[in-house]
């Protein structure tokens with residue numbers, strides 16, 4: 001599958017990669033035949049490979065990059081901290097960067113989240129929320145002489161990470177089913193995917209019925225539940241499912257009524273991706289736990305955080321007194337300083353205020369797709385735009401080889417994307433300019449046109 005711009009240096013690196021590396025979420029047999037980009041550098045929303053081929057970063061480096069690559073303020077924060085110290089342990093000592101960042105995060109987060117526990121990836125931030133929710137419930141229930149719950153509630157097609165605890169709460173069969181024997185399954189409700197209603201209803205009734213069904217399930221199971229775990233507004237890995245408005249508020253209200261802790265997994269949605277700093281804000285929901293990661297450092301360094309209520313801290317302080325959990329790189333000083341700079345830039349550069357105009361560029365470019373039979377369910381949220389692909393026979397386009405050919409067509413034209421099964425999406429760094437975001441959207445339209453000409457939608461791989 002040579003794409004015609006690879007040097008011998010590129011070929012040599014790819015060859016050596018194949019011998020020694022194992023890439024995440026890669027179908028191994030397919031990967032061995034692919035000719036992946038070998039990224040050498042980046043600037044703003046552009047990535048450059050070792051051959052000097054420039055590509056727009058259409059996934060924000062898989063949802064992490066917020067302000068572009070090589071942002072001067074972020075680079076500076078990193079260098080300044082590096083000139084002092086790169087890392088020292090957070091077990092038994094502290095540092096100013098972590099303190100400032102925790103103060104900033106608790107200021108910006110939904111009301112009531114007053115404590116920050118740092119870690120270094122989203123899965124772990126969620127896992128920490130799950131463990132703390134368990135300790136909190138254990139404390140509350142044993143005080144009342146009640147049985148201690150040990151089951152979580154989560155949604156079908158949910159994704160909360162790859163550690164075993166989070167896999168138990170995951171609902172993407174392709175990723176999670178095989179590990180079933182190793183994990184505690186959660187109680188699940190259908191994802192509110194109103195385009196393809198899990199209950200077989202029309203869009204409007206779907207939104208209501210899915211929320212009612214989730215609430216009824218919560219009522220039935222609430223005594224057995226440690227917590228409810230959701231990705232507010234957007235189930236990204238599950239297929240860029242955008243929730244109907246009101247669904248999150250209803251879940252939040254039901255949790256409150258039944259006194260079940262709510263864990264908001266904002267690892268993908270946090271820091272402006274959905275148009276507000278946190279997705280929960282849009283429906284006035286204040287969760288009891290919030291996990292953030294990905295864009296926290298603007299996409300520079302691995303850092304994640306679990307924000308909790310003071311009552312959770314107080315409960316664990318009483319019993320068991322110590323939270324036996326921590327990581328070698330907890331609150332890494334380089335990452336904390338870059339995160340602080342990221343939060344400062346979001347405000348200074350009015351990143352959130354500029355989102356609607358940027359989204360309009362995509363909507364405008366994609367308006368020609370409304371009568372293309374291979375495209376359905378075009379949807380937008382914040383600066384996220386997604387569509388689903390169908391073959392000519394109407395079935396969802398899920399053949400990995402065809403999807404990879406579509407991806408390669410975009411790459412040749414200068415756009416790096418990563419289809420999620422039949423879903424194509426754009427998640428640009430929020431700092432993208434109007435012209436660049438237009439270019440991304442246009443290349444995607446052009447890619448679909450070329451793919452059709454090449455017969456990729458005929459249904460033969």
Ligand SMILES: *Cc1c(COP(=O)(O)O)cnc(C)c1O
Nearest residue numbers: 121122123159160161231267268
């Ligand atoms: C990416 C993601 C995670 C896992 O984060 P990692 O840093 O990849 O471990 C968890 N939850 C959601 C919603 C995510 O999108």
